Amino acid sequence: MNTFKKKPYTPKTFALTAAPKIEENIELLGQLFMYVDQGNISEVKKMILGNRIKLSGTINDEGILHHAIMIDNSKMSESKKIELIDYLISNGAIINSYNKFNIISFFNKDHGPRDGSSLKNWVTGHLKKNDIDCNDIQIKLLCYPRIFGYVFNPLSVFYVYDRNSDLISILYEVKNTFGEQHTYVFKTKKDQNLIQHVCKKKFHVSPFIQMNCIYFFRLLKPGNKISVIIDQNDKDGKILYASQDGVRSDITNSNFIKSYLKHPLMTFKIILAIHFEAFRLWSKGIKFIKKRKKFS
Secondary structure (H helix, E strand, C coil): CCCCCCCCCCCCCCCCCCCHHHHHHHHHHHHHHHHHHHCCHHHHHHHHHCCCCCCCCCCCCCCCHHHHHHHHHCCCCHHHHHHHHHHHHHCCCCCEEECCCCCEEECHHHCCCCCCCCHHHHHHHHHHHCCCCCCCCEEEEECCCEECCECCCCEEEEEEECCCCCEEEEEEEEECCCCCEEEEEEECCCCCCEEEEEEECCCCCCCCCCCCCEEEEEEECCCCEEEEEEEEEECCEEEEEEEEEEECCCCCHHHHHHHHHHCCCHHHHHHHHHHHHHHHHHHCCCCCCCCCCCCC
């Protein structure tokens, strides 16, 4: 068992850095991390309740962020991790942010024009080009957030609603691993629970699948559950099937971190899985198809 000495306790899994508000309490912070690593929730609570440790109001790469790294890598049970994280959150820790680094974050520049500008303006522009009413619209986006600053979304789905909260359009934003993307835009029919769209493939995604293909999108209208299914077919039949399902939950710090604990480093796993499968196909001698032109 590790013991607390004069120097801050620093697990091998991360580099300890004090937040500006608690630089003078670096040794106390080290002791806090030691208790976290041991799963000693009662001592952690005593330190916070006794004002021995001041929690920062936000998390960044130099502050409370390391609590979550420490908790995730500790040997405590899942239930204890959740209990401790809930306690830290209730005492001021915030683990998600908008256009700012955090454990979980969302950046405008990961979507649309990819320059950080308004996504609503970008969606509105696509609606106008496709003669879809863009007055008083509401937009919901299905995508992965950044986790520790990284994300790769093979598919992001924009759901567009009118002033009466009726779904009027869907935008499928498709990305490849070459940093390019293309958006397929469709109208939707009112009161349609199962939404289906068909289109020709217009964008090079996989170097092992030719361009002469058809996409068949099937979605459930978002509610308590969500489902997205994509079939890709060539002249010989179906060559790819992809699906994503989920259950609605509130956007809260607690739900974010519980989801992270169930699926840690998901965004990194996505890109690794894509390259692993590509390597398997290449090793089997599958023909490599070069992309003909650059998309934007």
